[in-house]
Amino acid sequence: MSTPHNAPFSPAFVTTDGAAWLASAEPYPRSTQALWDERPQAPVILACGSVFDIVSAPAIFGRRMVDRLWEEGPGSGPVAMSRGRMLLFAAPGTAQRLPSLLRWEEFGRAEDVPPLLCHGKGDAVTVPSRSGAAASSGSRWLVAPDTRNPWLPGPEVLLWAAVRAARAAVRISIFPHADQDAKVYDVSRRR
Numbered sequence: 001m002s003t004p005h006n007a008p009f010s011p012a013f014v015t016t017d018g019a020a021w022l023a024s025a026e027p028y029p030r031s032t033q034a035l036w037d038e039r040p041q042a043p044v045i046l047a048c049g050s051v052f053d054i055v056s057a058p059a060i061f062g063r064r065m066v067d068r069l070w071e072e073g074p075g076s077g078p079v080a081m082s083r084g085r086m087l088l089f090a091a092p093g094t095a096q097r098l099p100s101l102l103r104w105e106e107f108g109r110a111e112d113v114p115p116l117l118c119h120g121k122g123d124a125v126t127v128p129s130r131s132g133a134a135a136s137s138g139s140r141w142l143v144a145p146d147t148r149n150p151w152l153p154g155p156e157v158l159l160w161a162a163v164r165a166a167r168a169a170v171r172i173s174i175f176p177h178a179d180q181d182a183k184v185y186d187v188s189r190r191r
Contacts, residue, residue, distance in 0.1 A: 014130040018078075018145030022127065025051040040131040043139055049121030052077075053095040055088045055158055056117040056125075062086020064165035066142070069153065073161065077152040079143040080128050085117075087125065089145075090152055095120025097155040102162065112166035 014022065019036055023029035025046045032044060048054055057065060062079075063086060069076040078089040090098075095118035102113060119125050128139040153161075 012141040012144035014141065014144045015146045017148045018150070019130050021051070021145050021148045021150060022046060036130045041129045043126050043129050045124050045126050048095065048119045048123045048125060049092060051092065052152055053090045053092055054119040054123075054125050055090050055094060055098060056085045056119065057088065057162075058114050059084050059086055061114050061165060062088065064168060065158070065161040068161045068164045068168070069157070072164065073157065074153070075151070076143055077150050078141070078145040080139065080141050082126065082128065082139040084138070086142075087127075088153070088158065089150070090158060091154040093120070094118065094153075094155045094158060095123070098158055101155055101159045113162050116162065 019033065020029070022044075023032035023036070023046075025048070026032045027047075032046070035042065035044060056062075059081065065088065066076050066079055066086065076088060080087040080089075098116065098118055102116070126139070128141050
């Protein structure tokens with residue numbers, strides 16, 4: 001992906017190779033390509049499960065996941081924003097496996113991970129326009145596909161990103177962290 005490390009997201013557009021990769025998810029990829037060639041501003045509905053799965057997260061939490069992927073990990077695959085949710089493109093099979101991994105993971109704060117919607121085989125999602133222009137719904141590419149074979153994170157990588165994003169969210173506080181070596185006195189009881 002061509003997004004620089006730690007850079008704020010800027011409007012991205014889908015390259016010709018990226019469009020070919022997205023269209024390959026459809027049974028008739030040439031029809032999808034023709035639609036995009038004719039109307040590059042139009043969003044398209046694509047099937048999940050064969051070429052990619054989608055993990056949909058609430059916008060703020062999804063942004064934290066993507067930040068973890070770029071700051072501490074391997075980076076992300078394509079990422080889009082649609083209707084207040086972050087759409088993370090993932091390896092096929094992720095939608096089936098990630099929910100069970102999240103339930104199994106015992107990091108102590110399962111309630112800190114908001115519900116992630118996983119779209120896989122038999123599902124379809126609307127992806128933003130090829131041109132990168134934001135639609136009236138706010139749908140746009142944050143990391144647009146730019147190759148015919150983009151790297152896609154699998155369920156373990158996305159689990160790791162979700163856990164780290166949840167832990168980072170818990171640490172945010174308006175109070176400074178307590179000094180571990182400080183002496184603490186109980187002043188609640190008066191003489």
